[in-house]
Amino acid sequence: MSLSERLLVARLVRRDEEAFxxxxxxxGDRVFNLxxxxxxxxxxxxxxxxxxxxxxxxxxxxFRSEAKLSTWLLRIASNHAKNRIKYLARRREQGHEPSGSxxxxxxxxxxxxxxxxxxxxxxxxxxxxxxxxMQQAIATLEEDQRLLVVLRDVEELSYEEIVEITGLPExxxxxxxxxxxxxxxxxxxxxxx
Amino acid sequence: xxxxxxxxxxxDAFSAYLEGELPPEEKASLExxxxxxxxxxxxxxxxxxxxxxxxxxxxxxAPYSFLADIQQQINRRSRGRFFRRRWLLFGRIPFExxxxxxxxxxxxxYIVVLQSSPTGVKPIPP
Ligand SMILES: [Zn+2]
Numbered sequence: 439m440s441l442s443e444r445l446l447v448a449r450l451v452r453r454d455e456e457a458f459x460x461x462x463x464x465x466g467d468r469v470f471n472l473x474x475x476x477x478x479x480x481x482x483x484x485x486x487x488x489x490x491x492x493x494x495x496x497x498x499x500x501f502r503s504e505a506k507l508s509t510w511l512l513r514i515a516s517n518h519a520k521n522r523i524k525y526l527a528r529r530r531e532q533g534h535e536p537s538g539s540x541x542x543x544x545x546x547x548x549x550x551x552x553x554x555x556x557x558x559x560x561x562x563x564x565x566x567x568x569x570x571x572m573q574q575a576i577a578t579l580e581e582d583q584r585l586l587v588v589l590r591d592v593e594e595l596s597y598e599e600i601v602e603i604t605g606l607p608e609x610x611x612x613x614x615x616x617x618x619x620x621x622x623x624x625x626x627x628x629x630x631x
Numbered sequence: 632x633x634x635x636x637x638x639x640x641x642x643d644a645f646s647a648y649l650e651g652e653l654p655p656e657e658k659a660s661l662e663x664x665x666x667x668x669x670x671x672x673x674x675x676x677x678x679x680x681x682x683x684x685x686x687x688x689x690x691x692x693a694p695y696s697f698l699a700d701i702q703q704q705i706n707r708r709s710r711g712r713f714f715r716r717r718w719l720l721f722g723r724i725p726f727e728x729x730x731x732x733x734x735x736x737x738x739x740x741y742i743v744v745l746q747s748s749p750t751g752v753k754p755i756p757p
Contacts, residue, residue, distance in 0.1 A: 471692075
């Protein structure tokens with residue numbers, strides 16, 4: 439941990455509000471994007487990301503200085519996102535919500551209604567369409583695989599960071615990630631068959 | 632090794648191959664298989680495209696009101712102990728306004744007190 443980060447953490451421990459604002463400004467987008475890619479819904483992501491920073495404010499005392507602040511934050515974000523995915527899945531099973539609602543509004547964004555039914559290889563070139571399909575494919579993975587794909591292939595973190603965030607051994611991270619990628623590849627192939 | 636085995640081994644090594652983590656002999660043997668197997672070559676191309684698609688997912692910034700929303704949450708849950716309303720309006724202490732007010736106050740003091748006072752410092756007439 440760098441000196442400036444150490445100082446920032448010391449201020450956070452004192453519940454210095456300006457230090458906390460700094461953390462939100464510095465890591466807000468990253469946390470939001472991670473959570474959004476995990477849950478696929480903007481409204482859910484806003485809610486979870488807020489919750490992540492409330493947790494940071496409350497439990498900064500449990501932060502151990504051998505970790506990086508960003509890693510600790512992303513671990514909290516991952517756990518919140520995974521819990522929400524499980525919660526939403528349970529609710530769906532109990533019939534409170536229509537299935538697929540957790541990939542809801544993000545998948546509907548920026549896409550012309552007329553285009554949403556077109557399938558075929560050409561569509562792959564349409565950035566927005568590809569993004570929707572990719573997001574939907576991610577949403578079909580179980581939460582642990584989803585997390586690995588988002589951390590490595592979307593957020594482009596190092597394996598070292600991913601090991602710290604997930605608490606999994608590097609070998610497990612790599613083999614699960616490979617399986618997740620193969621599942622995504624298969625899903626996309628089926629989509630464009 | 633059977634043909635099916637070498638397909639499986641090749642496919643299993645895609646991630647390590649693309650991330651440059653295969654030892655030289657394994658890399659050579661995988662490339663040898665790819666050179667002769669259209670099925671695994673196509674599969675690798677699709678695998679690569681899948682990863683490319685993930686990497687191109689756009690970064691979405693947190694909403695504009697994100698910080699203020701969190702401050703409000705903490706304020707509510709701490710029963711007003713942290714991030715009190717006046718802080719929320721500016722996001723922090725409004726130092727610019729405070730210093731401006733100070734300057735104006737000093738000016739007023741100078742004009743009103745020093746200029747109008749009969750005991751004020753005046754140049755001594757020659
Ligand atoms: Zn093959």
